[in-house]
Amino acid sequence: MLARLIRTMATPQWLALFGLVLAGWAALYVMAIPAEMRSLSRIYGSDFWAGLCRVTPDSAGALKLWGMWALMSAAMMLPxxxxxxxxxxDLPTSQRDFAALVGGYLAIWLGFSAVAALAQMALWQFGLVDQTGLSLSRILSAALLIGAGAYQFTALKNACVSKCRAPLPFFMDHWNEGPWRMGLRLGAVCLGCCWALMVLAFVGGVMSLAFMGLATLLMVLEKLPQLGDRLTRPLGFGLIGAGALVLAGL
Structure with missing residues (x-):
């Protein structure tokens, strides 16, 4: 079984996919904002980040943010x-369509990245996040944590994560749509499962490797059929509790 898995994963399409994931994480490592630089931004204020050309309130700044969110989304969500x-x-005649499936999946997350970039621009202009995307508002941080925790208990979350845990019935239901549209559907299901955890980047720090690593691990585990069902509700309670502590100023 292990030898078969290794042979499957050594095919060109899988090597390309793994290469894309590794390249994404390598780029994120290079672009990540170290904790000491975040501390300096608190000392020197907005001029510090303006000098580094992190975020500007124009189309160029929005485009840079979109690229950053797109890179982060791809690196985190592909795994x-x-x-x-x-x-x-593993399905018959599927290999030649593998790239179309992955492309459709990524297209959904590119759309999410555009929305997230615009949201970060708006939050920054209202003074709710700094130029690195880190929340400056206790109320905003608490609302995001509590909202993400509450979402863990919703019917939409349950429906989406259930499909992620059982991909074979999902593909059988939509097989006639073709790989691109199935990729779009899979991306939409994944978005419905994970969007609330992704927006916690405004609490944990956009481009923070610690946040990205922890969030990716949680989302991977939550989609596993046997383990994930035991994680969803405790994670929800934990996020709500964390939000309550933030709101209380603790």
């Missing part, structure tokens, strides 16, 4: 979909 991609790759 969470690997079981679904492997299931698709």
């Amino acid at each position: 969470t979909a690997l079981p679904a991609f492997a299931t698709f790759d």
Whole structure:
């Protein structure tokens, strides 16, 4: 079984996918904002980040943010979909359409990245986040944490994460739509499952490797069929509790 898995993962499409994930994380490592630089920004204020050309309130700044969010989304979300991609790759005549499936999946997250970039620009202009995307508002941080925690208990979250945990029935239901549209559907399901955890980047720090690593691990585990069901509700309670502590100023 292990030898078969290794042979499957050594095919060109899988090597390209793994290369894309590794390149994404390598780029994020280079672009990540160290904690000491965040501390300096608190000392020197907005001029510190303006000098580094992090965020500007114009189309160029929005485009840079979109690229940053797109890179972050791809690096974080592709690993969470690997079981679904492997299931698709095992289906008959699927291999030649593998790239179309992954492309459709990424297209959804590119759209999410555009919305997230615009949201970060708006929050920055209202003084709710700094130029690194880190929340400056206790109320905003608490609202995001409590909102993400509450979302863990919703019917939409349950419906989306259930499909992520059972990709074979999902593909069978939509097989006639073709790989691109199935990729779009898979991306939409994944978005419905994970968007609330992704926006916690405004609390944990946009481009913070610690946040990205922890969030990716949680989203990967939550999509596992046996373990994930035991994680969703405790994670929700934990996020709500963290939000309450932030709101209380603790």
